[in-house]
Amino acid sequence: MADTSSLNELFERDPFKYSEQDIDTIIARFRDARAQFNLASNPGRLTGPKAKAAPDKTVADLLSELGM
Amino acid sequence: MSETPSPFLPGTNVQYAWDSTSLGWYKECPRKYQYSMIQGYRTRDESVHLKFGIIYHSALEVYDHWRAEGQDFVASQRAAVRYVLEQTWDVETGKPWAPDHASKSRETLVRSVIWYLEHFKLDPAKTVILANGKPAVELSFKLDSGIPSPNGEDYLLCGHIDRIVEFSGDQFVMDRKTSGSSLTPTFYRQFEPHNQMSLYTLASQVIFNSPTKGVIIDAVRVAVGFSEYGRGPTYRTETQLVEWLHDTKGWLLDAERSAVEGYWRMNDTSCTKYGGCPFQKICSKSPEVREIFLESDFVRNPWNPLQVR
Numbered sequence: 098m099a100d101t102s103s104l105n106e107l108f109e110r111d112p113f114k115y116s117e118q119d120i121d122t123i124i125a126r127f128r129d130a131r132a133q134f135n136l137a138s139n140p141g142r143l144t145g146p147k148a149k150a151a152p153d154k155t156v157a158d159l160l161s162e163l164g165m
Numbered sequence: 166m167s168e169t170p171s172p173f174l175p176g177t178n179v180q181y182a183w184d185s186t187s188l189g190w191y192k193e194c195p196r197k198y199q200y201s202m203i204q205g206y207r208t209r210d211e212s213v214h215l216k217f218g219i220i221y222h223s224a225l226e227v228y229d230h231w232r233a234e235g236q237d238f239v240a241s242q243r244a245a246v247r248y249v250l251e252q253t254w255d256v257e258t259g260k261p262w263a264p265d266h267a268s269k270s271r272e273t274l275v276r277s278v279i280w281y282l283e284h285f286k287l288d289p290a291k292t293v294i295l296a297n298g299k300p301a302v303e304l305s306f307k308l309d310s311g312i313p314s315p316n317g318e319d320y321l322l323c324g325h326i327d328r329i330v331e332f333s334g335d336q337f338v339m340d341r342k343t344s345g346s347s348l349t350p351t352f353y354r355q356f357e358p359h360n361q362m363s364l365y366t367l368a369s370q371v372i373f374n375s376p377t378k379g380v381i382i383d384a385v386r387v388a389v390g391f392s393e394y395g396r397g398p399t400y401r402t403e404t405q406l407v408e409w410l411h412d413t414k415g416w417l418l419d420a421e422r423s424a425v426e427g428y429w430r431m432n433d434t435s436c437t438k439y440g441g442c443p444f445q446k447i448c449s450k451s452p453e454v455r456e457i458f459l460e461s462d463f464v465r466n467p468w469n470p471l472q473v474r
Contacts, residue, residue, distance in 0.1 A: 104272070108261055108271065108272065109261065111254065111259065112250035113251060113256075115250065120243050120246055120247055120250075121243065123275065124242060124243070124246055127276050127279040127280065130276070131283055134390075
């Protein structure tokens with residue numbers, strides 16, 4: 098979730114005195130929290146497409162093992 | 166600023182200006198309408214939901230306005246977030262809004278607005294530009310119903326349209342909804358038929374003279390740790406709208422009779438519907454003690470359909 102320490106500090110301050118950077122910090126924190134939430138909800142996205150593993154054996158190896 | 170006029174005819178309880186909220190109360194149960202609209206009672210929880218919903222809507226309207234005026238995403242998002250933070254700050258006490266509610270807080274409100282704008286950054290629904298060149302956002306409307314009230318003038322149908330959009334070549338009203346429950350197909354089915362969605366489609370067609378197909382429900386589920394978003398359309402045909410208006414006439418005349426009699430009957434088959442009526446615990450008591458419990462358990466927060474947001 099959002100970085101609560103800095104967010105709490107910002108949330109306790111008078112918003113009428115916020116700088117543009119303060120607002121951007123808040124937005125960035127929640128944007129990060131959203132990204133984390135999306136990743137947690139869709140863990141597949143963490144790894145991306147899996148590389149196809151190299152086959153341990155070829156069909157010829159198997160046929161050979163089976164004596165065929 | 167001028168004061169908002171009363172929605173009631175002078176010196177009476179006859180409501181001449183109706184929105185979907187007050188009409189919905191009456192349709193559900195005339196007694197619920199009495200407590201909510203005539204007397205203006207709200208639960209404390211309801212006040213939290215109301216404030217949360219209004220600020221959420223208004224912040225996204227701020228964003229829509231900025232975008233329609235040519236501002237970029239970053240500046241418009243910044244304006245919307247600043248709006249939320251300022252609206253949830255008590256200038257007198259110098260403290261932030263801190264409702265006693267699990268999922269509806271200042272933080273979840275800011276989060277819901279930021280996440281919405283991130284989610285719909287590349288929004289396929291485009292805001293319609295009106296003939297006067299202005300974007301079709303936050304449109305408060307008053308519509309002559311064609312149904313005469315006791316003072317000879319027509320009852321007014323009012324409301325507040327969040328946005329009119331073009332989506333896949335058709336025109337829709339877009340209505341934002343906040344929910345505490347999952348956005349499943351069951352959630353969207355509640356809007357078909359639905360008082361507000363029929364009124365808003367009608368208003369969009371009549372007032373803005375546009376061939377509106379229906380309403381896109383633009384929903385957010387606000388949970389403690391996350392906000393999720395979804396959209397679903399609900400369509401209305403011309404004959405469905407004519408039928409809705411015909412039925413509305415019956416409801417308004419019924420409400421007029423209740424107001425003249427000074428008695429709003431109880432519909433005791435509605436108490437447990439719609440998530441449970443907040444006044445059930447009042448109606449379950451003997452009539453002579455109800456006012457005492459209303460005063461102690463509820464807050465007064467009158468609803469005015471003529472209030473322009």
